[in-house]
Amino acid sequence: MTPDQVKLVQQSFTKVAPIADQAAVMFYDRLFEVAPQVKAMFPGDLTEQRKKLMATLSVVVNGLGNLETMLPAASALATRHVSYGAKAEHYPVVGGALLWTLEKGLGDGWTPEVADAWTAAYATLSGFMISEAYGRPQAAE
Numbered sequence: 001m002t003p004d005q006v007k008l009v010q011q012s013f014t015k016v017a018p019i020a021d022q023a024a025v026m027f028y029d030r031l032f033e034v035a036p037q038v039k040a041m042f043p044g045d046l047t048e049q050r051k052k053l054m055a056t057l058s059v060v061v062n063g064l065g066n067l068e069t070m071l072p073a074a075s076a077l078a079t080r081h082v083s084y085g086a087k088a089e090h091y092p093v094v095g096g097a098l099l100w101t102l103e104k105g106l107g108d109g110w111t112p113e114v115a116d117a118w119t120a121a122y123a124t125l126s127g128f129m130i131s132e133a134y135g136r137p138q139a140a141e
């Protein structure tokens with residue numbers, strides 16, 4: 001990611017923060033629509049899950065400029081996901097639902113540059129998590 005892309009992700013995320021709860025609802029609705037098979041992996045009540053997801057995204061987004069500081073946490077998150085049943089091939093699906101949510105949430109703010117920047121950010125994070133959890137990097141959206 002270029003420094004400009006880091007800035008674009010961080011700036012656009014501040015616009016999603018006020019609608020974080022709504023965005024998280026949209027994200028899981030979208031995820032379960034495109035990948036109904038993963039629904040059973042999640043708890044029935046997603047209230048806590050939504051909060052954790054948005055809190056983690058916020059930490060990740062803020063840490064993008066200083067990637068190495070969050071690698072241990074991202075590695076631990078990846079390992080926990082193995083026990084949740086997550087597979088490498090789920091990561092692009094989750095990424096697709098995340099980008100879709102951001103597109104809807106940002107409206108006109110979802111420019112091609114912002115889309116590219118988020119795509120790069122998710123590819124970086126998910127590529128790292130996949131290699132930590134499964135030992136081989138894979139292309140992610």
Ligand code: HEM
Nearest residue numbers: 038041042043052053056080084086087090091094125126
């Ligand atoms: C970069 C991508 C991802 C991020 C940032 C992320 C973030 C999180 C966070 C913060 C939690 C809360 C629990 C914890 O911290 O361990 C969580 C739980 C969970 N995630 Fe993810 N996740 C990602 C990708 C995925 C993928 C690809 C799957 C596969 C379907 C997945 C499935 C789950 C499940 C099933 C749980 C909850 C389990 C439970 O509470 O029983 N996640 N995720």
